[in-house]
Amino acid sequence: MNISVDLQREENKVVGFIEGEIDAFTAPMLREKLAEITLGDSKEIVLDLSEVSYMDSTGLGVFVGFFKNVKSENAKLKLTGLSSRLKRLFDITGLGEIMDIESSTGEVK
Amino acid sequence: MPQEVERQYKAILRNYLEQQNELNLYEGQTFSKQLIQKNISPEEMIGIHRAALEEVVSDIPEKIEHSFDLLIEVMVRYGLALHEHQNLIQKQENFRIEMDLAANVQRTLLKTTVPQVQGLDIGMLSVPAKEMNGDYVHFLSDSQSVGIGVADVIGKGIPAALCMSMIKNGMDSVDGAHVDPAIVLDVINRIVERSVTDSMFVSMIYGSYDATTHTFTYASAGHEPALHYSLQEGTFHELFIKGLLLGVLPQTTYQSQTVRLEIGDFVVLMTDGVTECRSQDGFIEMEKVMKIIEDVKTESAQEMVEYVYKELILLQDFELRDDFTLVIVKRAV
Structure with missing residues (x-):
């Protein structure tokens, strides 16, 4: 099991592609990789989760922590490409209401 | 020498x-x-x-x-x-x-007993995947009502353990088992939010059963929804209710809903160790879990939770990935 974060800088925003499974084992790695992101002039971070096959509550913790950090720097965080399972996780936890999330396109909920 | x-x-x-x-x-x-x-x-x-x-x-x-x-x-x-x-x-x-001693003290402090209330049958099982359990169950009770809190602390070690004490204190500080679950969660959220670090939070469901009106009132803080099984209909209903995880925002308010239980009906409270089971062929679907529960619907609540655990651990090749907690509250008469 592994996790990879591929970062791309676009105009005014940072886009990260996350691939793998996010569980108690890989969550610390993900947290470290996200902590390395420097905002610079960008005011928005978009994380694409369409290649995340599994995420448990530990993974959710990483995103909550990251969300708080980004917010404290007056920047925005957006999560995209959520599978129906991931979307459910964000809905149940109420995080979907305070965070900007987007399901993968064409998916019927 | x-x-x-x-x-x-x-x-x-x-x-x-x-x-x-x-x-x-x-x-x-x-x-x-x-x-x-x-x-x-x-x-x-x-x-x-x-x-x-x-x-x-x-x-x-x-x-x-x-x-x-x-x-x-x-x-x-x-x-x-x-x-x-x-x-x-x-x-x-x-x-x-010292840590071992502290863990023992903690276990003793957090110990809860399943209350005996006339006309109500309660079963409870909480099994940790590793040494420390991140799931926590606490009961309140008086002569005609039972308060049931099921929480999943995300985070590790001593902070997580202390967090459970906060939950217990929050529950104990409200005025009895009949208090509106939404208020209980408001109280606990304020306690937890002040004290936890950024990547730590708690999901919790709290329900209060009134044995005189046979109603179950519940509120959720980002927790896995409870299930209501209607014996007459022979179906499960997901008791979904909005509510943010504890410890994320201080100004969160919770809401509660009420469902009435007929004789033989039961409510299932659980953590994601039950709903997010994975076998070799992928996720064990919730329908499968419901089917397992339904198979033993006539047994006692304690026998039910134990049976479900046995079946699910079997499907997962005896490997428990996440803490497993299951509470069943059944109206007996």
Whole structure:
């Protein structure tokens, strides 16, 4: 099991592609990789989760922590490409209401 | 003791000086283990070497003799470092013992008993995947109502354990088991939010069952929804209700809903250790879990939770990935 974060800088925003499974084992790695992101002039971070096959509550913790950090720097965080399972996780936890999330396109909920 | 060490070393040295082979060299390696065990410092060892050498070799040049004095001086700091290291190991061991003690105190403090309320049958099972359980169940009760809190603390170690105490205190501080679950969660959220770090949070469901009206009122803080099984319809209903995880935002308010239980109906409260089970062929669907529960719907609540655990652990090849907690509250009469 592994996790990879591929970062791309676009105009005014940072886009990260996350691939793998996010569980108690890989969550610390993900947290470290996200902590390395420097905002610079960008005011928005978009994380694409369409290649995340599994995420448990530990993974959710990483995103909550990251969300708080980004917010404290007056920047925005957006999560995209959520599978129906991931979307459910964000809905149940109420995080979907305070965070900007987007399901993968064409998916019927 | 040192004399014994000196005697042994002399023999090893004599052997090696006579014949420089692997076996005699290896003797030295084995000997060093003994030195560490007996707390002999590097500079002491040089002293031992020097004394042994003087006996084994008769004509040591004076300059070589003097060089040992220098070497001993050079090694003194190594000796101190070694001593410090040993102290740290001892301290670490003491910490571990204290941690174990603290964990035991914690377990005793957090222990909850399933309440006995007339007309109500409650079953509860909470199994940790690792040593420390991140799931927590606490009951409140009075003569006609039961309050049930099921929480999943995301985070590790001592902070997570302390968090459970906060939940318990929050529940105990409200005025009894009949208090509106939404208020209970408001209270706990305020306690938890002030105290947790950024990547730690808690999901929790709290329900209050009133045995006089046979109603179950519930509120959720980002927790896995409870299920209501209607015996007459033979179906499960997901009791979804909005609510943010505890410890994320201070100004969160919760809401509650009520469902009525008929005789034989039951409510299932659980953590994601039940809903997020994975077998080799992928996720175990919630429909499958419901089917397992339904199969034993006529058993006692305790037998039900134990059966579900057994079935699910079987499907997962006996590997519990996440803490498993299941509470079933059944209206008996």
